[in-house]
Amino acid sequence: MEKYFKRKFECSSGEQINSETSVQKKQVVQEEIESNTGSQRDVWDKIDLAELPSDPGLRTPIANYNVNVQDEIRRAYVQKGPCQPRNHLCPQKEFGDSSLRRFKTSWFNDFPDWLEYSIAKDAIFCFYCYLFKPNSEEHGGGDSFIDGGFSNWKKKERLQIHVGKSGSAHNRARIKYEAFVNQKQNIDCRCDLLREKKRLEVVESLNLGEISSRKGLNQETTLKRPGDTRWGSHYNSLLNLIIMFSATVDVVEMITTDDTSCGKRGEARILLGFMLTSDFVFSLHLMKKVLGISDELSKSLQRRDQDIVNAMKLVKISKERLQAMRDNEWESFLRTVSCFCERYNIDVPNMDDMFIPLGRSRRNTQEITNLHHFRVDFFYAIIDMQIQELNDRFSEVNSDLLLCVACLCPDNSFSAFNKDKLIQLCEYYPKDFKPIEILAFEEQIQTYIIDMRSHKDFEGLQGLNDLAETLVVTKKHEVYPLVYRLVTLALILPVATATVERIFSAMKIVKNRLRNRMGDQWLSDSLVAYIESDVLDNIDNDVIIRRFQSMKTRRLQL
Incomplete structure (x- = not known):
């Protein structure tokens, strides 16, 4: 706070000189500290x-x-x-x-x-x-x-x-x-062991004729750690685990006997016992299937150059594929899981037998068959959850709104322009567009699109950000105020997930163990200041001081 707010006291000339000297010394010390440690953002x-x-x-x-x-x-x-x-x-x-x-x-x-x-x-x-x-x-x-x-x-x-x-x-x-050094050595050793196990499997499969040998095939792979905010990394981790399942089981089994830590040996035994169950294999393949269906949609929403029309098509396709999987693909999915279990000698339960929950008391539990457990409580429940999430995030109104926004996009000489969609977009903002302004917008938008397509400054623009900046630079925002108002409203729509992912990453830094009681409003304000630091760096300190001073009457002048 000292960086932004410095108190000013009424004092005599001698005291004022001493005060100024003290302030100058503090500024020198602060500059030396900042020069030594550097800005965190610059370091990062x-x-x-x-x-x-x-x-x-x-x-x-x-x-x-x-x-x-x-x-x-x-x-x-x-x-x-x-x-x-x-x-x-x-x-x-x-x-x-x-x-x-x-x-x-x-x-x-x-x-x-x-x-x-x-x-x-x-x-x-x-x-x-x-x-x-x-x-x-x-x-x-x-x-x-x-x-x-x-x-x-x-x-x-x-x-x-x-x-x-x-x-x-x-x-x-x-x-x-010492633990850090040993951990690195153990991780490197296990990664090398995992790759060697997989290499031996590939060699054996080639000798048996189970796989073919050709340039680009059978490349070296290893397990990947999933990220905290990108679901695509989880999908890739599942794919690698399925491919390297046998090698992974062998390495975990070796840890149960060879690791020097008793705790790690115990954790490895628990993990090994869970991996060699039909529940784990069922979960592994189900999540691989569900995340694979939405993988293209996830990647589309993470790209900076948002193609909203294609993104909305991918939403519709994802919903349809999930529904088709729920209605028609149970039998084929169960065969895939059973074949995987048989390949790695994992017991497959009889679907007509009664389901026995592992590690739970049988008292007060509903008696259901394995078929009901895997199909209704597991298969249907996960798919319904994913469909419901897509419906909540991309409702009919939201999807229609995003398709209308796409009509403002300047890509390819405003190829997505649609007057009726843009008028409909204005109607979604009744507080910003009065009925008489919507009528005026119908004529203004036609003049606007002819001007945009014939103006050299608007050729090759990518996205609404470039459009808004160019409108201001060329003073066109004063010529077409209604269109510019609609562009600014479209800019604040949280379409992409990249900003959300950055917020989640920043939240771990802003709200840490020492600030775990931070309230929602304070957290929100801190995140805005942290994420939009490039904008705030351009605001003069005197503007911030005057704004803070005018919020309420204060006993001291800042």
Whole structure:
């Protein structure tokens, strides 16, 4: 808040000079802090791991990076190791007793794993604590080994104080470091093992003649981690799991016996037992089928160049395919699941037997057959849920509204233009268009489209954003005010899902563990300021101060 609001006090000339000097000092300190740490958004945008500074005094704190790339930054620094310039001649430093001292590179031999030296700051740092600094904890010897660096060369014992006892913050950071390194090695080992298992399967299938060999076929693949906001990544993960099911089961089975962690062995046993059930296979194929039907629609809505007409067609096609799957594809789907289970020796239940829920008490449970469980409670329920979601998101009114908006699109010389649809779009906004304005719009829109198609400035435009900007630049928004009003209303419609995905990603950063009691209005305002930072950066601070001051009477003038 200090950046935007600075209090102004009425004071004498001498006090005012002192106050101005104090403010200038604070501004200098603030600029130095910002120059060292950098803007978070600048750090987050594009990171070249090869260009990360090795000098610990020049590094950006790990907490200033996006949480999604922090592990990548840690891995890059783990590969580099601690910064230990052993051949550097360290400068001498004068202490209170007029003695000259310097950092001794022999200290690296005493603390080879974590001690770092910064040539830029002539100070030493802790490698472990930089990578895994515990939050809200005191370090032995203070935070100088992390933030500003330690340079009191007369007190080497402070290094051992920093290390502390077994439960110290430094040792907790060391444990996290070792776990991180071991985890990476285990993950790399398991990924290599997974690829090797799949390679052996492909070789065996080729020898048996089950698959053909040709350029571009049987490419190497591996499991992919799904993203938090893109359903397409979930679909690709399911496809890879189906293809690599046998290899995945083998690797999980090896973890149950070979992993050094008892907890991970237990988790692997539970996961293995669940994967080798018909319920898991049924769920795997059902979700693959449902997400596959809506995959093209999902990709269409995520593209920046929105083709609303085709997107609405894909909505209709998705609904029709889901309904056809519900009505006619149960038998074929069940055969696919049964064949998959037989291939991997997974028991297929008799559909006429009574369903027995796993891990639940049989008391007070409704007796149903396996057929009812898989077909009604599972197959029909998931499909109905997806159809209902599409109907809620793309109702008849919403779909018609979006098709009307598409008629404003300037792509291909306004090829989607339809006067009747645009008049209908005006009628959807009775508070913005009076009946007499709609009548005037009918004549204005025809003059507008002839002008647009004959004007060179409007050739090659892509999307409503370009159209609105060009209308303002050419002053056409004053010539066609009703059309421009309709364009601005269309721009605020949340058609694409890309903005929503960015909001979900930003929400994890804005509303974190320390702000978990943030209210809806405050959260909404904070997200707008965070997401639209490019716009807010262009607003002068004095405008914000005047706006804040005019909201209500305040005792002090800002």
